[in-house]
Amino acid sequence: xxxxxxxxxxxxxxxxxxxxxxxxxxxxxxxxxxxxxxxIARELAKRLELPLELVCFDAARKSFEAMTTGQADICFLAIxxxxxxxxxxxxxxxxxxxxxxxxxxxxxxxxxxxxxEGVRIGVKQGSAYDLYLTRTLQQATVVRGAEGxxxxxxxxxxxxxxxxxxxxxxxxxxxxxxxxxxRFMQIQQAVGTARSKQADTxxxxxxxxxxxxxSGFIAASLAxxxxxxxxxxxxA
Numbered sequence: 001x002x003x004x005x006x007x008x009x010x011x012x013x014x015x016x017x018x019x020x021x022x023x024x025x026x027x028x029x030x031x032x033x034x035x036x037x038x039x040i041a042r043e044l045a046k047r048l049e050l051p052l053e054l055v056c057f058d059a060a061r062k063s064f065e066a067m068t069t070g071q072a073d074i075c076f077l078a079i080x081x082x083x084x085x086x087x088x089x090x091x092x093x094x095x096x097x098x099x100x101x102x103x104x105x106x107x108x109x110x111x112x113x114x115x116x117e118g119v120r121i122g123v124k125q126g127s128a129y130d131l132y133l134t135r136t137l138q139q140a141t142v143v144r145g146a147e148g149x150x151x152x153x154x155x156x157x158x159x160x161x162x163x164x165x166x167x168x169x170x171x172x173x174x175x176x177x178x179x180x181x182x183r184f185m186q187i188q189q190a191v192g193t194a195r196s197k198q199a200d201t202x203x204x205x206x207x208x209x210x211x212x213x214x215s216g217f218i219a220a221s222l223a224x225x226x227x228x229x230x231x232x233x234x235x236a
Contacts, residue, residue: 002048003198003200004200005048005049005050008073008193008201008205009048009050010073012050013050013051013052013053014041014048014050014051014052014053014074015055015071015072016038016041016044016052016053016054016072016074016075017055017057017064017066017072017074017075018033018038018041018054018055018056018076019056019058019059019060019063019077020056020057020058021059021060021124022060023163023227024036024094024165024166024230025037025094027225027226029056030056033054034225035221035225036093036094036225036227036230039217039221039224040093040191040212040218041054041074041076043208043212059127059146060124061125063077064087067192067193067194068086068087068194070194073194074193075193076192077189077192078128078187078188078189078190079188079190080132083192085195087192087193088192088193088194088195088202089192090191091190091206091210092188093189093190093191093209093212093218093233094230094231094232095187095230095232096163096164096186096189096230097163097183097186098161098162098184099167099179099180099181100121100180101152101159101162101170101177101178101179101180102114102158102159102177102178103158103176103177104175104177104178106159108159110182114158114180115138115140116139117140118158119139119158120140120142120158121141121142121143121148121157121159121160121161122145122149122152122153122155122157122159122160122161123142123143123144123148123161123162124144124145124146124147124148126144129162129185130144132185132187133184140159143155143157148161148162149162164179164183165227165229165230188233189233191209206236213232218232219232
């Protein structure tokens with residue numbers, strides 16, 4: 001085995017943590033997952049000449065836990081300072097946006113309006129936008145649940161936070177809601193591995209991601225999984 005192979009996948013199998021809770025990045029079932037993260041994992045395993053094991057979860061926080069507890073060798077997560085304490089990230093491969101949904105008759109019209117006293121925002125616990133809003137909101141309150149829109153509905157909250165594509169789709173099916181079009185954050189999705197890995201291993205992952213962006217691999221994968229409107233991250 002090469003140094004990178006042995007360092008990244010000490011069991012001899014590349015174990016990739018996949019978050020099926022983000023439809024931009026992954027889709028399908030644990031038995032038959034698809035999407036850009038699955039395609040990247042397969043390409044990495046192919047280049048490293050390693051067998052691949054896909055370990056699937058329904059939330060980013062579970063995918064993160066798998067990474068930090070040694071159940072996975074690589075993960076696909078949004079770059080966040082809280083996660084970066086334990087995970088070494090590549091540059092991003094995809095950039096997606098966080099937006100709010102609010103009741104159609106709500107007085108909330110801008111991102112600034114949402115960060116106000118008395119405003120409660122439903123979020124998916126442990127998501128990138130949960131971490132970001134918890135860190136940055138000055139007056140509004142974060143309310144966590146299994147899904148942001150579900151806790152928003154169940155508790156009659158003032159706003160729901162989420163990724164633009166699924167939030168837009170949800171609002172399209174619920175005419176009593178509308179999307180605040182302005183994004184509250186840009187979410188940079190990257191490949192991560194344990195901070196204990198060697199610098200050469202992290203550099204290898206970074207190099208592969210830059211190659212996959214430049215070659216059109218990422219764009220083609222997004223299009224194939226019905227996510228052509230997701231933005232490929234610029235070169236690092």
